[in-house]
Amino acid sequence: MKKSGILVLMAAALMLVACDLLQKNGGGSSASVSVTLKSATGDCDKGSVRVVANCISQWELELDFGENDPWATLSHTSGQGYKSNIQLFYEENNTGESRSLSIILTSGNKMSETVFTQNSTKQEKHDYKAAYTKCGWLELPETKEDDGLDWCCHYFNINGETMRNYSFYYSYDDYVSLWVAYPLNLDLIGSGSRTDEWAYDPLIPKNLQINVLYPGISNYQRGHQLPSADRLSIDANPQTFYSTNMTPQIGQFNENIWKGVEAKVRNWAKDGKADTLYVVTGCTVKGSTKKAIDHSGHSVTVPTAYWKACLKRTSSGWTACGIWLDHYTRASSITRDDLFSIDELEDKIGIDLFVNLPAEIGDDQAAKVESTKPTEFAWPI
Secondary structure (H helix, E strand, O other), X not given: OOHHHHHHHHHHHHHHHHHHHHHHHOOOHHHHXXXXXXXXXXXXXXXXXXXXEEXXXXXXXXXXXXXXXXXXXXXXXXXXXXXXXXXXXXXXXXXOOOEEEEEEEEEOOEEEEEEEEEOOOOHHHOOOOOXXXXXXXXXXXXXXXXXXXXXXXXXXXXXXXEEEEEEEEEXXXXXXXXXXXXXXXXXXXXXXXXXXXXXXXXXXXXXXXOOOOOOOEOXXXXXXXXXXXXXXXXXXXXXXXXHHHEEEEOHHHHHOHHHHHHHHHHHHHHOOOOOOEEEEEEXXXXXOOOEEEXXXXXXXXXXXXXXXXXXXXXXXXXXXXXXEEEOOOOOOOOOHHHEEOHHHHHHHHOOOXXXXXXXXXXXXXXXXXXXXXXOOOOOOO
């Protein structure tokens, strides 16, 4: 055998010995030969999760489905050293039962194993909450007891008084809130600065939320529904960085037209024509074919459109305005063509808005408010 061949064999042997020594002296397989998952559970929908393999020598990966037919694949089945970009791709689970597989890493005579479990349905992951429309808040759209969505609300303090920050209607299927509703005025905006305290929402199980602790969701930005600049006090602003207030937004959309819409709505609340502006911000996920993978491997629905609904009472009476924007628009600012009556907006989004308004002003007057196109006088852009 040539000298070069002998050296190659010796190097390979030394690597195997090193791996074995690390196994014995480095704290066990978790330190030297390991396979781990960024998330040990997955939704019942088709998706993927990141796998990390680690051993200084050559390794092999395989999947063990037990007695079940194969329902997942790996992007890599062999390698060397540390590799963190391996993806486990799994199929939709329509079996009616949760299912598990083992991911097995072998290197020589060493082995590490981890288990991934895919849920069978969304419904088994949480308890649905009741309809909360009955609380009477004017900004609330309709909520229902059996639609598979959860309603939650955050509160904060202003001068010792408890105020509602925002409520949200959360879709476990999509990992986003379909809408976020909140009152808006100068007192509620307050003063302070952006905290950037990205965090999981304490009202929802952590493993059922977008991971917003790191910038970006795939190639998307973390887009606010309730803007940070709408809640500047130290008690309120951190809550605007909860994952339930975020959706995956295209950077160009988030930084241009959406930013302009947020500023426009904030100016409407500050113009002195009304004591409070009642706002609903929402996203449309129906018909979406795009998914974003967050840093925990969750498959997050990318909205196809975003919208806002605004309601206020001025000296001239009640008036309302709807805004609807295609997520993929190239426009940099809104025009009057982007403004709609509430009835027109409801037709686009399929949600009954401002359901407590009739109790405030009567059915006929509420119908008139919702059917009237927003005017330049009441809603200048």
